[in-house]
Each structure stands twice: as structure tokens, then as C-alpha cells.
Amino acid sequence: xxxxxxxxxxxxxxxxxxxxxxxxxxxxxxxxxxxxxxxxxxxxxxxxxxxxxxxxxxxxxxxxxxxxxxxxxxxxxxxxxxxxxxxxxxxxxxxxxxxxxxxxxxxxxxxxxxxxxxxxxxxxxxxxxxxxxxxxxxxxxxxxxxxxxxxxxxxxxxxxxxxxxxxxxxxxxxxxxxxxxxxxxxxxxxxxxxxxxxxxxxxxxxxxxxxxxxxxxxxxxxxxxxxxxxxxxxxxxxxxxxxxxxxxxxxxxxxxxxxxxxxxxxxxxxxxxxxxxxxxxxxxxxxxxxxxxxxxxxxxxxxxxxxxxxxxxxxxxxxxxxxxxxxxxxxxxxxxxxxxxxxxxxxxxxxxxxxxxxxxxxxxxxxxxxxxxxxxxxxxxxxxxxxxxxxxxxxxxxxxxxxxxxxxxxxxxxxxxxxxxxxx
Amino acid sequence: xxxxxxxxxxxxxxxxxxxxxxxxxxxxxxxxxxxxxxxxxxxxxxxxxxxxxxxxxxxxxxxxxxxxxxxxxxxxxxxxxxxxxxxxxxxxxxxxxxxxxxxxxxxxxxxxxxxxxxxxxxxxxxxxxxxxxxxxxxxxxxxxxxxxxxxxxxxxxxxxxxxxxxxxxxxxxxxxxxx
Numbered sequence: 291x292x293x294x295x296x297x298x299x300x301x302x303x304x305x306x307x308x309x310x311x312x313x314x315x316x317x318x319x320x321x322x323x324x325x326x327x328x329x330x331x332x333x334x335x336x337x338x339x340x341x342x343x344x345x346x347x348x349x350x351x352x353x354x355x356x357x358x359x360x361x362x363x364x365x366x367x368x369x370x371x372x373x374x375x376x377x378x379x380x381x382x383x384x385x386x387x388x389x390x391x392x393x394x395x396x397x398x399x400x401x402x403x404x405x406x407x408x409x410x411x412x413x414x415x416x417x418x419x420x421x422x423x424x425x426x427x428x429x430x431x432x433x434x435x436x437x438x439x440x441x442x443x444x445x446x447x448x449x450x451x452x453x454x455x456x457x458x459x460x461x462x463x464x465x466x467x468x469x470x471x472x473x474x475x476x477x478x479x480x481x482x483x484x485x486x487x488x489x490x491x492x493x494x495x496x497x498x499x500x501x502x503x504x505x506x507x508x509x510x511x512x513x514x515x516x517x518x519x520x521x522x523x524x525x526x527x528x529x530x531x532x533x534x535x536x537x538x539x540x541x542x543x544x545x546x547x548x549x550x551x552x553x554x555x556x557x558x559x560x561x562x563x564x565x566x567x568x569x570x571x572x573x574x575x576x577x578x579x580x581x582x583x584x585x586x587x588x589x590x591x592x593x594x595x596x597x598x599x600x601x602x603x604x605x606x607x608x609x610x611x612x613x614x615x616x617x618x619x620x621x622x623x624x625x626x627x628x629x630x631x632x633x634x635x636x637x638x639x640x641x642x643x644x645x646x647x648x649x650x651x652x653x654x655x656x657x658x659x660x661x662x663x664x665x666x667x668x669x670x671x672x673x674x675x676x677x678x679x680x681x682x683x684x685x686x687x688x689x690x691x692x693x694x695x696x697x698x699x700x701x702x703x704x705x706x707x708x709x710x711x712x713x714x
Numbered sequence: 715x716x717x718x719x720x721x722x723x724x725x726x727x728x729x730x731x732x733x734x735x736x737x738x739x740x741x742x743x744x745x746x747x748x749x750x751x752x753x754x755x756x757x758x759x760x761x762x763x764x765x766x767x768x769x770x771x772x773x774x775x776x777x778x779x780x781x782x783x784x785x786x787x788x789x790x791x792x793x794x795x796x797x798x799x800x801x802x803x804x805x806x807x808x809x810x811x812x813x814x815x816x817x818x819x820x821x822x823x824x825x826x827x828x829x830x831x832x833x834x835x836x837x838x839x840x841x842x843x844x845x846x847x848x849x850x851x852x853x854x855x856x857x858x859x860x861x862x863x864x865x866x867x868x869x870x871x872x873x874x875x876x877x878x879x880x881x882x883x884x885x886x887x888x889x890x891x892x893x
Contacts, residue, residue: 402833415744415752423749424741434740485740493889496755503830506755510889556752565758565819567826571811574880580805582816584880585887690809 358382360395361463367451369464377401378445380467383596383614389641389649390440391470393526398533399445399468399547402502407553409529409537412500414521418559421487428523428537434477437520440648442616444469444589445547446573449695451711458702458710462599465699465711469592469616471649472534474541475524480516482557492559496566497540500555507549508563509542510585518543521554544618544647545587548573578688589618590696591677593625593652593669604707606660611638612653617671621645624670625652631664632679632700632714638667646672658703664712666700680714754837756825760870763824766841767865770858773850776843780832789813789854794833798854801875814855818880820872824848824864845869 331337352358362376363369373379379398381391391397398404409428417423445468451457452465498506509515519542523530530536535552542549548568563569563585575583593615598604611629615622621644626635638652652667668677678686683697702712756762777789786792789812790799800810809815813823828844830836839847845864852858857872864872 402830402836415749416741417744417749417753423744425744425748426741430740490892493891498755502833502836504754504836506829510886511892512886512889513892516892558753558755560757562757564755564825565822566755567822567830570818570822570880571813571816576804576809576811577881578805580809580879582804582880584882586883587886690807 358385358392358395360397361467367457369460378447378468380463381470382463383467383469383594384462384599384602386596387651389471389614389651390526391472393472393528393531393534396443396470396472396525396531396534397445397468399447400501400533400552401505404533405501405553406532407500407537412537412553412555414538414555414557416482416486416557416559418496418557419489419492419561420559421489422485424486426482431477431521431538432523434481436475436524437478438473438475438524439520439541439543440471440473440645441541441543442469442471442589442647442649443541443547443550444592444616444618446589446693449697450692452697452699452713453692453695454689456711456713458712459601460711461601462594462596462699465600466594468547469614469649471616472526473524474520474522475527476520476522476538476541479519479521479540482521483516486559488559491561494560494563496556496558496560496564497549497551497554498556498558499535499551500553505548505551505568506556506564506566507551507568508560508566509540509549510563510587511559515542515545544589544620546573546589549587573693575687575691575693577691583691583694586694589616590694591615591617591619591622591669591671591675592696593622593667593677594699595627595665595667595701598665598703598709599701600709600711602709604658604703604709606658606707609656609658610653611656611665612651613667614649615640615652615667615669616647616649617669617673617675618647619671619673619675620647621672622650622652622669623672623674625650625667626670627652627654627656627665627667629656629658629663629665632666632698635668658707660705660707662702662704664700664702664714666698666714668698754825754829756821756828758819758821758870760821760866763821763866763869764841765866766845767863768842768844768846768849769863770846770849770853770860772843773846773848773853776839776847777850780839781847784833789851797851801855804876804879812855813851814857814875816876816879818874818877820848820852820857820869820874823851824869 360379362373362379364371364375381395381397414426448468495509522541523538538554540551540554595613597612615625625638627638628635638654641651644650670676680697700712700714701709703709784792784794789797797813800812800815803810849862849864
């Protein structure tokens, strides 16, 4: 299928004629061809002859035919703002394939800009209820035993577009672009806990960043978190990018994005939460009765169809529905898709490997009969958690929670094949 | 997945082969003077609050000079977060979350503005100024009287209107002490 906001350059010059001809006969394109986009070669004779390419590169760039960009946003509904005004930047989920988000397209959410810190001057202080109070350099951390793990990070506010109403003129980048999956490398938290000799009565840890706001969160030291958290210096095989916490950040697989403290400079062990601004005023979920859920740290079972999705246009006939599913509880066990507004469901194929607390791609063959309908996905994880439908989700959370939206996403398709965002 | 015991043993073995140093020889001890520079966090029981004090009256001046440009003259109507009012709106269709209507702890207010404000120069005011700002914002919300004053003894005793407005997630409400 093609989308109105194609991520592929318009052909020009001598290609223009064949392109026009093509558009009149076959503009439906092929499902899933996000990179190649619409075809403009009717016969093999239209394919340009082979020629010697450009010089080899010192730094690999995307093809000139491919345009991928994040969507800087100043708040709900304030889209495509100048990056200097943005509070977050959303990943182009509708134009990505596979499960790994390219590093430069990993969503961003920062509370006082993206500092670029000198790693030679950066320090990590680990102290509090510990036998030793230690200061580490980045080199110290890189000399320690490391782990490498692929995990999703999701902003707690992902999905906020749809709490109260559904804007029909948005893409999946708008509705779900605050989640990404990268491979991260770093030092297990357990290793640092052993080095400093944590007092066993310490049940909470404060993690604090070196950004201007000194963003800090209290992290409960459950066995699961102590086993899985790590201090990362590597992102998709290279040092972290500044936007993602260079030189070091905390990774807490499956938990709120805000807990993955970037520009990490301090870990303090204590025996109660600190009640920072980010776990009281923010990242708490206001229910309909006026009470707010607090320390709802785990990101829930979620999924979204990325193609066909909002603002795309499809033609009757064969399509391959595809999308992403993820759960902070563990692995995705199954994804079901309905193409008849939730009346019947079919199980989608999952692309392997399916990793715990990472995004999983799913796909399903579908033939559209050209009649208006709605398509929706729902995921189930290996702990048995099922992504809720919108109605039961809102019945539980109300519409003021602002964070932790994981209701099933419905896309409506009208008779002309236009796909749009709807609540259900 | 990751086994801390195995990793630990592996680290010792690797260090013995490569380094004369002990396997634990990562980092260096922090001295108490340098810890003080960074150890700014404040808990609801007041632990971490610095010496100093500030009045509502002084806070009004500090606010006008450093905060009003973004937060509005009286903590509302600015381009950034509204800080005042909204009490009684949390269960409505349009809840207004402010320091007065939503924040459960006054210590959080001190901690946050002390570490993160003013936005362009966080931590640049004096400790007395931060106490004064805290006092002023609480008075704007009707929580402190106009002649109020705060220090490390009185601040933790302030009871915020929405103190009981939070439900801890069952999974993390009680973290067990490891054996």
C-alpha cells in the first residue's frame, strides 16, 4: 500500500512520464514495501542501467530515496514543532521494519534538553546504605563484566493522543511513537551492588541524572529489578547518543521510560521511596474518582498495527497487516488481529526471535473486500496478560490518567481505502 | 538469565589473570565532602533538608524575579506549569493538577525547585531563597499563612491537601528485604 505522506522521494526528470503512467494504472503498490515505495518501472527496460556508484564512505548515510524523521512535539496536539520547543520526539513506527529502532530514530523524551557530557569528566557516585561509598569513571564501568540485551523503552505517556478523543488525521507515529527497541550494553546493577556492599535492608534506590533538571526516580529493589537492571554505555553497538544519556544511563527492562535515568551520575541506596516530583506530580495516573495510581512502574502489554495505519490509503485486494507488540511483563505469547471491528479474531504470525521485554513484529495475510471496516490488534504476553479493549480499559482507568495507555488501537478504513485513527 | 554469582566468579578469575589488582579494585572511595556536593535529595521525613530558612514575604520577591516569567505572576497564567489552585477538581472532567491540588508532599516541592529551578540556572539561588519560594508557593495555595516561614524542622510537618490522594501499585507497595 502507499501512504499519503510517502517516505520516498518523488522521482523527477526522465522518470516523470513513466511515473504518471504508472500512477494511473497501479498506484496501489505492494504492501509492506516501506523502503521502495511505489514502483515506477513498468518493464525491466525502465530500470536504469548499472553504473559505478559513489565513493565508499567514512560514515554510512541513508539512501537519498529514503526519508525517515522523528516527530518533535510540544505536548498533546502540538505537533511538528521546532525541535527547540519540543518536549518529546516520536519514532516513525509506520515507516520502520523489523524490531530494532535505528539509533537516530529512537524516541526522545527529556526534561531539560539533551546535554552532551564529556565522558572524561563524568562520574558515577554510588552511596547511601552501603558498606563503601564509591566513585566510578566511565572507564571503570567499561572494564567491568558486561551484558548486552535488547529491550524496549517506552515513555509512560505513550498513547496520550487517544485518552479522550481520536484525531482522525494522525499517523501511528503520533499515536504510538514514544516506544523504541534498541540493543544496550553495560554493567549489571548486581555487580555494582556487590562492589559497594549494599545493606540488605536497603529496599529502594534513587537514580539521578546529570541533566540540568537532575531528573531522579526511586526504584524498588525487587529481585527481578536487581537481576535485570544495568548501567548502559552502549547502544546498538556504539557509545550511547547524547539524547539517550551519553556517557551512561540506567536500563530497567520493562519499566517506565522515565526510570531509565539518562546521564546517570548517582545511585543512592535507601529504605523508602524519596517521593520525587517525577513519581508524585508526574507519572502517576489520576483515576475518575480523583485518586491517583502511584509507582505503577511496569509498562503493560501493548500492540499496534503499523501498516495499514493512520493516514495511509489502501486498495481492495491482498494486504499484509503488520505491527509491533511488547510487554513489560515478559515475552509476547500471541497477537490476534480482527479485520471486522472486533467480532472475530485471527492469530498473527510472530517474527522470531521473540525476546522478553522487547518489541516483537507480527504479521497476517488479509484480503480487503473494499467495504468500510475497522482493524485492531490485541496482544497476550507469556504471563497471561491480555491487552484490554478500549471500553474496559477506560472503565478501569477513566480518561484523566494521562499515562500508561495500553488500550487496543483501532484503525478505521473507509470505502475509499483511507485509514484513520478511531477510539474503537 | 544473568547469574550474579557466576559473573562475580568470572570477574575474579579474569582479574587474577590480567591484573595484579584485586577484582574489586574498581572506582575509588568517595570522601564525605564531595558526597555533600551531590547528595541533595530530600525525603518526606525531612532527611536531606539543608540548614536555612525562608519566609513567604521573601519568597514573593524571589518568585517575581526568577519564576513569574514562566509560571505567571501568582503561579498561574504563565507559559509553563500552573502552580496554584485546582483544589476540588481532581475527580472532575477537567482536573487541574497543581502544587496545591495534587502534590502529596511539601518536601518534594523544595527538592524539585532546589535541584531543577530556575530552568536556565538550576540550583543557582541560595538555600534560604529556596525555602522562601517553597513557603510562598504554599501560601499562594492557602497551605501556609502570609506570615509563614519554613526551615528543615517545619517543612516536613506541612500536610498537603492531597496527601492521601495516592494509591500505591500493589506490586511495588511493599518491597521485601532480601535474605
